Amino acid sequence: MKHPLTNNLRLLLSYVLFWTVIATINIILQVFWYNVPLTFSLLDTGTSYVLYPLLGSSIWYSIRYNSLEEVSVGRLLLFHLIAASILCAIWVYLSYAIYKPFITKESHFLEDGIPKKIFAGYLMYAIYLIFFYAVNYYQSLKEKIKKEVEYKTLLREAELQALKSQINPHFLFNSLNSISALTVSNPEMAQEMVINLSTFMRYSLLHNQKEMVTFSKELENIKLYLGIEKVRFGEKLNAEFEIDSHCMEAEIPNMILQPLFENAIKYGVYETTEQVTIKTICKCEGNLLRISIVNDYDACSIKRKGEGIGLRNIRQRMEIIYNQPDLISVIDHKTSFEVQLIIPQKQAMS
């Protein structure tokens, strides 16, 4: 967050106006009521209502990096006490330095003002503190509201996208074509494939209702999906799994893996004539579930153009769910392509 006075012209003007009014009243009172000489009055007013407001605006930084929520009360008090003392010392010293040429034997007005200034310095610090905490609170509240609105639209969009990308029509029609072929050559297998396809589709429809599932559920669905694709691609598709057994109970967003396997098939299996291995490695480390999906690909025939819509969707969803960036990373090893996912868990997996 930027300094509210430099960042908001209206606030700055109000600040200047406020102190100008106070200073003017002070001069008028001193000169006409208490008969203080104008020079002395100007000096006193200048150090109190011009110099302090200038120095005091820096108090913002002392609250900016000492959030009320994050720092303990004791430390906060100590910090502000020290900060107030330093600021007060600087202020009093500067005031004295300005006064010095004007101090005469006849008048003690300026010298007498110094001890009062020490007290005033601490008081002003406290007032500034309250003022800046209020500004800070107001600003973060405004930002929070704005962010929340953004999140909500993002969430809605992501949900919409997720809905759209649920089942790739290409996959669906090709699977139906395989079934159509199997009804002639192998009716039993055709039936099995219809059942597998139905189970897979039912699971992906669940996507709308339930956000989190166990990893074992998601994995089961992936195996179903790969099984369906295996009927199409035969030997060309080879899936390998290396999974820590204690990862099975981990929680994972529903249907977050399927688009990754779909990509692996699209760029790996579809584009080459040789066998392609899709390797899935899962490990649990503390309260993180790490999933890595690696597929070979033919670098000669395709140039991957950045991130496709599938990956982007997943990245977006993960960010919304976990409120944390960089949970997904993509590594191009030139002959293979790797996607790494980190899924935070509420509890450590053992």
Added chain:
Amino acid sequence: MSEKLQTLIIEDEELARNLLRSYLKDHPDIEVIGECENGFDGVKAINEKKPDLVFLDIQMPKITGFEMIELLDYKPQIIFTTAYDQYALKAFELNAVDYLLKPFSKERMLAAIEKVIHHIQHEENTAEKLDELSNFRPGDEFIDRVVVKDRHKIHIITVDKIRYIESLDDYVMIYTQDGRHMKQKTMKYFETYLDPKNFIRIHRSYIVQVDNIAEIQQYEKESYVVILKDKDKTKLKVSKTGYKKIKEVLHF
């Protein structure tokens, strides 16, 4: 029909091939003379066996059905097959070619064969239609690769490998880091479908990859040459409009 149609099936999925074969098994006018699993084999088989009819899948590994057409010396009748491909469908509709959407019924396939027989009997020119089809690119997407054939070998050139393209009457010569390849396409095609951020038509006869330009030299008043980043420091002529375009893209 006095003679059976010599038919080739080009399809990467075994089950889809099986189905087509079983549909075609007792057709009186069809004789299946071969099957190919990918585009490379497909191009070779068509050029060698010169079939009358080809069932051609659009989405295949290595090269697509569309890219295959560009590489054919001989153009047979083609019935395209595809499961789902919006671009392909648009192309088919605009060019009125025969296509089957997977999964398709035997009746639907028979109707497509009838049409082909009709085309053959009326000696309709389908080769031209295929050329149009291969020049058609739906939407405003730029190409990301070019397929070429030198004698018997097919190369896939991703566009980042293209150094420059030179016009040669009805052909173009595509220069890459590893050599040069001739292709029967127009300069207009490449000018339109190569991303203008990366490729500039600097002259009637040249399109250059921006990253490949080493320097631009003035050799006469108002005439310039581009010097490329290669061993030979190839020099290419720049036209007046070409010079303007270079200035626009490189911001100088």
